[in-house]
Every structure is written in C-alpha cells, then in structure tokens.
Amino acid sequence: MWAVRRASSSIEKQLFMTxxxxxxxxxxxISSQCLKGHNDGLxxxxxxxxxxxxxxxxxxxxxxxxxxxxxxxRSFSSQAGAKSSGEEDSNSxxxxxxxxxxxxxxxxxxxxxxxxxxxxxxxxEEDLDGEDVEAPxxxxxSDTETEVSKRKSPRKRxxxxxxxxxxxxxxxxxxxxxxxxxxxNDVTRAEVAAAMLNLxxxxxxxxxxxxxxxxxxxxxxTFTDRDYASRVDLIAKVRGLKKAxxxxxxxxxxFRGEVVYRTLLxxxxxxxxxxxxxxxxxxxxxxxxxxxxxxxxxxxxxxKKTDKRKIAxxxxxxxxxxxxxxxxxxxxxxxxxxxCNDISGMEQIVGTMKAEGIEPDISxxxxxxxxxxxxxxxxKAENVLKEMEGGDINENRWACRSLLPLYxxxxxxxxxxxxxxxxxxxxxxxxCVAAVExxxxxxxxxxxxxxxxxxxAKRPTLSSKHYSxxxxxYANHKMLSKGKDLVKRMADSGCRIGPLTWDxxxxxxxxxxxxxxxxxxxxxxxxxxxxxxxxxxxxxxMEQYAKRxxxxxxxxMLHKMRQAGxxxxxxxxxxxxxxxxxxxxxxxxxxERIKADNVFPNKGLATMLSQVDAFKKTPVSDLLD
Numbered sequence: 342m343w344a345v346r347r348a349s350s351s352i353e354k355q356l357f358m359t360x361x362x363x364x365x366x367x368x369x370x371i372s373s374q375c376l377k378g379h380n381d382g383l384x385x386x387x388x389x390x391x392x393x394x395x396x397x398x399x400x401x402x403x404x405x406x407x408x409x410x411x412x413x414x415r416s417f418s419s420q421a422g423a424k425s426s427g428e429e430d431s432n433s434x435x436x437x438x439x440x441x442x443x444x445x446x447x448x449x450x451x452x453x454x455x456x457x458x459x460x461x462x463x464x465x466e467e468d469l470d471g472e473d474v475e476a477p478x479x480x481x482x483s484d485t486e487t488e489v490s491k492r493k494s495p496r497k498r499x500x501x502x503x504x505x506x507x508x509x510x511x512x513x514x515x516x517x518x519x520x521x522x523x524x525x526n527d528v529t530r531a532e533v534a535a536a537m538l539n540l541x542x543x544x545x546x547x548x549x550x551x552x553x554x555x556x557x558x559x560x561x562x563t564f565t566d567r568d569y570a571s572r573v574d575l576i577a578k579v580r581g582l583k584k585a586x587x588x589x590x591x592x593x594x595x596f597r598g599e600v601v602y603r604t605l606l607x608x609x610x611x612x613x614x615x616x617x618x619x620x621x622x623x624x625x626x627x628x629x630x631x632x633x634x635x636x637x638x639x640x641x642x643x644x645k646k647t648d649k650r651k652i653a654x655x656x657x658x659x660x661x662x663x664x665x666x667x668x669x670x671x672x673x674x675x676x677x678x679x680x681c682n683d684i685s686g687m688e689q690i691v692g693t694m695k696a697e698g699i700e701p702d703i704s705x706x707x708x709x710x711x712x713x714x715x716x717x718x719x720x721k722a723e724n725v726l727k728e729m730e731g732g733d734i735n736e737n738r739w740a741c742r743s744l745l746p747l748y749x750x751x752x753x754x755x756x757x758x759x760x761x762x763x764x765x766x767x768x769x770x771x772x773c774v775a776a777v778e779x780x781x782x783x784x785x786x787x788x789x790x791x792x793x794x795x796x797x798a799k800r801p802t803l804s805s806k807h808y809s810x811x812x813x814x815y816a817n818h819k820m821l822s823k824g825k826d827l828v829k830r831m832a833d834s835g836c837r838i839g840p841l842t843w844d845x846x847x848x849x850x851x852x853x854x855x856x857x858x859x860x861x862x863x864x865x866x867x868x869x870x871x872x873x874x875x876x877x878x879x880x881x882x883m884e885q886y887a888k889r890x891x892x893x894x895x896x897x898m899l900h901k902m903r904q905a906g907x908x909x910x911x912x913x914x915x916x917x918x919x920x921x922x923x924x925x926x927x928x929x930x931x932x933e934r935i936k937a938d939n940v941f942p943n944k945g946l947a948t949m950l951s952q953v954d955a956f957k958k959t960p961v962s963d964l965l966d
Contacts, residue, residue: 501535502526507548515551519559528561537571550575566596570604577608581906582617599630606636610643614908616939618643634659634667641673647910648941649677668699675705679712687712703729707743714750722751734763742775749779757783761792770796774810781814789814805831809841816849824849839870844878856885860894864901873905880916887916890923909938911946918949928953 503526507518522528533556540549553572556562569592577585585605589597602625609618622640625632637659644651652674659666666674671694678687691701691709701709706729713722726747731737734744741764748756757779764772773796780789793811797803808831815824828846831838843866850859860882867874883898895917902913914935921928932950935942942950 501532501539503532504536504539507536507540507552508545515548516555519552519555523561528556530562533562546575546578550579564596566598566600569596570601573601573604574608577605582609582612582614599625599633599636602628602630603633603636603639606639610639612906612908613643613646613910615643615647632662632664634664634670637664638667638669638673641670645673645677645680649681652677666697668694668702668705671699672705672708676708676712679708679715682712682716684712684716684718703740703743707747710747711750714747719751722747726751734760738763742769742771745772745775745779746782749782752783754783754785765795768795768799770800770807773799774807777810777814781811781817784818786814786818786820802834803836805836805838805842808836809845812842812845812849816845816852819852821849821853821855839872840875840878844875844881847878847881851881851885856882859885860898867901867905876902876905876907879905879907880912883913883916884919887920888923890920890925892920892924892926895920909940911940911943914940914942915946915949918946918953921953922949926953 503522506522507515510518519528526532533552537549537552540546540552550572553568553575557564557572562568573585573588576588582605585608589601589605592601602621606618606621606625609621618640622632622636625636637655640655641652644655658664659670671690675687675690675694678684678690687709691705694701694705706725710722710725710729713719713725726744729737729740729744731740734740741760744760745757748760757776761772761776761779764776768776773792776792777789777796780786780792789811793807796807808827812824812827815821815827824846828838828842831842843863846862847859850856850862863874863878863882879898879902883895883902886894886898899909899913899917903909914931918928918931921931931953935946935950
C-alpha cells in the first residue's frame with residue numbers, strides 16, 4: 342500500500358483550476374468501462390481518457406492513497422498572473438509542452454537539462470558524440486549489453502575491437518565489415534554487446550541496426566527477448582514506429598512479451614504520439630502482459646508533455662493495480678507540479694517520496710531548484726543548492742555540473758565562479774559544457790569563450806553538441822559574425838553537423854532578422870541528411886512568419902513538420918491561427934482540421950478560433966440578416 346498523509350479537503354471538491362481564467366475542470370474520473378474485469382486500464386485509448394473536462398465521483402479506495410495526495414495538493418492550479426515554468430503562453434491551459442516557445446525561463450530550462458528521456462538509464466556525457474534531439478534511450482539492451490553497461494566505470498568507455506572496426510570503415514556496410522571480421526575473429530556475445538553499446542552511445546543507430554540484422558540472419562547469436570526488444574528500439578529510431586510494430590509481428594511468439602511491447606511503447610512516447618502510445622498500452626493489457634511501473638511511467642511522462650489532466654487517470658490505474666511508484670514516477674510528478682507553479686503540491690510529493698523511503702537524488706533536487714527559481718523563490722532555491730553541495734563541494738564534485746547553470750539562473754556570478762574553480766584544474770567535458778552555458782546565461786561571453794577554449798584544448802575532437810552550446814550563446818546575443826566563424830571552425834575540424842547545430846544556426850539567423858536564410862538552412866539540412874531537424878527549429882521559424890501575418894509560409898512550416906513525422910500539437914495550431922489573426926484573414930475549416938488531428942482545443946486556442954471564425958455572428962451581422 343502507498344501509505345501517505347491524508348489531505349484535509351474532500352476529494353469531491355478538488356478541481357483542475359486556472360485561477361486567471363476562472364475555468365475549472367473536475368479533477369478526474371476513470372471511465373466505468375476501465376474498472377470492469379479484463380478490460381481494466383486505458384481501454385479505448387483517447388476515448389477513455391477523455392479530452393473533455395473530467396469529473397471525479399467518489400473513488401473510495403483512493404481516500405488514503407497516493408492519488409489523493411496528488412489530486413488534493415491544489416492539483417494543477419496556477420497562481421493568478423504567474424508564469425509557469427516557461428513552456429506555455431499565458432492563455433494556454435492544456436499542459437506545458439516542450440514544444441511551446443519559452444521566454445522568461447528559457448535560460449533555466451536550457452541550463453538545467455534534467456534527464457527527461459523516456460528511458461530511466463543515463464550514459465556519461467563525455468561519450469555522447471551524436472546529434473539526436475533527445476537524451477539516450479537505452480530502453481531494452483540485451484542481457485549482455487546490460488551487464489557490460491553496469492560493470493563499466495561511469496568515467497571510462499567500454500573498449501571494443503569490433504566497434505573500432507565498424508567505425509573505421511564508414512563507407513562499407515556493416516554486413517561486409519562483419520563478413521571480413523569473422524574470418525579471423527570469434528563473434529562473442531560480450532564483444533557484440535560492447536560494440537552495440539558504443540554504437541548506441543554515439544547515436545549510430547543505423548549501424549547498430551545493421552549489426553543486429555547481420556547477427557540474426559547469420560545465426561551468430563541465439564536471440565533472447567531482450568535482443569528482439571533492442572532490435573525493435575533500433576528500428577523505431579531508424580525507420581519509424583510503423584516498421585517497428587511490423588517487425589514485432591515477425592518475432593517468434595514465445596519472445597513477443599512485455600519487454601518487447603514496452604520498448605515500442607517507450608518509442609511511441611518519445612515521439613509524443615498519444616494515440617499510438619495508448620493503443621500499445623491497451624494491446625499489452627489485452628495480451629495479458631504484466632504492466633510494470635516502467636509502462637505506467639511512459640504514460641506519465643507522455644501526459645506531462647501533452648495533457649496533464651490525464652496524469653490522474655494513470656495514477657488511478659497504478660493504485661488500482663497496486664503498482665508502486667518508482668523514483669522516476671516521483672520525478673515526473675514533481676516536475677509536472679513545478680511546471681504548473683504548484684510549489685506546495687510539488688513539496689508534498691517530495692514529502693510523500695521521503696515517507697516511502699525514497700530519498701531525492703541530484704536530479705530531483707535540480708528539478709526543485711529549477712522550479713523555485715522559476716517561481717521567484719530564490720531563498721528556497723539557494724537552500725536546495727547548498728544541500729546539493731553537501732558539506733564539501735570538493736568531495737561532491739559530481740554535483741558541479743548541475744550547480745553551475747542553477748547558480749547562473751539565480752544570477753549569482755560569484756557562485757558560478759566558485760563552483761567552476763573546483764573544476765577548472767581538471768574539468769570534465771560535461772562540467773565545461775555546464776560552465777559555458779552558465780557564463781552565457783550571465784551574459785559573460787568572454788568567460789564562456791575561455792571555458793570553451795579550455796574544453797577544446799582538452800579534447801581537440803569535440804562533437805557538434807559541444808560547439809552548439811557556444812553557438813546558442815552567440816545566437817541569444819545576436820552575434821552573427823562570431824556564430825558564422827564558429828560554424829566554419831566546426832567544419833574545418835571535421836565535426837559532424839546535425840540537428841543541434843541546425844537548431845542553433847536557425848536561431849542565430851532568426852535573432853539576426855534573417856528568417857528566410859534560417860528557413861533555407863533548415864530546408865537544406867532536412868533534404869541532405871537522414872536525421873530529422875528538431876521540432877523547435879521549425880517552430881522558431883514558424884513563429885516569425887506568424888508574427889508577420891505570412892499565412893503561406895506559416896502553413897508551409899506546419900506541413901514540413903508533418904513531413905518530418907512530428908505529431909500535431911496545440912502550440913502549432915496556436916502559431917498558425919496567430920498568422921491568420923495578424924493577416925486579418927478568416928481561417929476556413931480550421932476547427933475541422935484540429936479535430937482531424939485529434940487535438941483538443943484549450944481555452945487559449947478556443948479563444949483564437951473564435952477570432953478567425955468566418956461565420957461568427959456579431960450584433961451588426963444580426964441586424965443585417
């Protein structure tokens with residue numbers, strides 16, 4: 342049982358309330374179909390977790406449970422006039438999507454990159470030379486890969502002769518490399534696992550997939566359920582969700598279990614595909630596969646990004662099925678509360694977590710500090726940062742990476758300097774990145790460049806991820822000339838340029854007022870590379886066109902996002918309608934388009950829809966009629 346303190350007010354009185362708009366939603370009610378027999382769960386996908394305001398009528402078994410605490414701690418109320426954690430505009434009620442453009446708190450979000458990947462695994466940053474938009478998602482490593490990952494030191498790489506052979510011949514297909522490899526080497530599971538782990542860390546998913554396909558076709562290894570799950574993960578990343586789902590149908594039935602389906606679920610969540618995620622969850626339910634905390638965490642993470650009102654439905658199911666929350670569950674809920682400026686609710690969840698015997702780790706404390714800063718509670722934020730430092734920051738060196746950007750968010754240049762002094766004599770790359778970001782947030786370009794030069798001297802072959810940190814600083818400060826020079830330096834060093842760099846370049850040119858040039862860069866990048874650009878790259882350009890009232894180009898950017906495989910969201914339609922409003926033009930059929938994309942309008946979007954309704958009635962039109 343989840344023993345927690347009983348909240349004071351009755352559950353029937355709890356509302357999802359946005360005080361500024363005085364619009365109240367009832368907290369939550371799981372459909373009666375979900376509570377019957379074999380069909381428990383999110384049966385029926387989005388039809389069960391309704392898009393409409395939900396009412397909550399007397400769920401008695403939750404009266405002392407975790408759900409009750411979550412619902413009663415002011416729910417997702419936002420303080421009147423207060424800005425949330427920077428991911429939605431003032432009239433948006435639907436949750437705080439990572440797609441929303443940010444303003445006042447963008448610096449905090451950028452600086453404090455808390456792990457919000459779908460996976461609950463982490464890889465050391467110095468090994469991440471890839472360009473993927475999201476954090477690494479080692480969802481379902483094979484058994485041997487997992488063992489190798491656990492055995493290795495967090496400061497050292499796993500050596501692999503097979504991996505070296507694969508990356509040494511980029512022009513050759515992996516199958517040809519492997520055909521040559523087996524002539525003088527044994528293909529052991531340990532060697533394959535180490536190679537696969539290194540390929541994944543560097544986001545070389547295409548090569549990892551080729552290796553997996555060769556191993557299966559040549560029957561070099563006996564595949565387990567986790568090997569098949571690893572393949573599903575790679576296919577989803579390289580070829581998309583549809584191909585990954587098709588592959589599951591080809592897996593021997595005895596291996597088509599929970600670990601395979603939850604891997605597909607996590608990839609659906611990574612794509613923010615709500616409909617497909619709910620379908621996969623329901624399929625797991627129908628197949629009577631065990632639904633672990635991992636699967637529920639995927640839905641919590643998804644709804645934190647897309648529709649926070651559904652979080653209560655997931656918690657209700659977890660409590661009903663007696664699934665105990667993990668550390669990742671608490672992280673997600675704490676962050677969701679913080680994003681809504683519900684500081685007391687956030688603190689109550691932390692208290693519940695401690696009562697359950699789970700102590701906040703460094704990432705939880707970082708989340709707390711981030712939201713304290715966002716809410717203007719600087720004293721509380723400083724107290725958390727002191728906790729993170731511990732008695733001696735030299736002994737807690739691992740906390741420096743998180744402390745640097747958080748002190749910068751507080752505007753404390755002296756503290757940033759003090760923490761950097763601890764690292765400066767022998768800095769790790771992730772500490773350098775954090776320091777560059779911190780000095781950039783403090784508008785100290787000279788110090789940011791000095792740290793970057795130190796990082797470059799430490800490791801001449803920097804990845805584009807490291808260059809992109811300084812490039813973003815130049816973009817934020819409209820330093821176009823320096824940004825161009827840095828990109829040339831990247832190219833001269835042989836650095837691979839991908840989505841992070843494209844995004845920084847787009848912002849660089851947009852901030853310089855050259856929107857068409859930014860559009861051209863993004864278009865060429867999407868055409869010439871297999872990796873898709875970040876959705877933020879499209880949105881930044883789309884917002885500029887919308888401000889101009891340029892309907893044609895705003896529609897074009899929405900179309901390009903769809904071509905890239907991004908799911909339609911409220912933020913995109915808000916931007917599109919803003920273009921029509923600024924152009925003073927009616928937007929025919931927009932409501933039908935939104936409905937067709939399974940997007941439920943929030944208050945802000947509904948207000949905007951009324952402004953572009955070509956057939957709306959006015960006092961004058963009534964007289965003329």
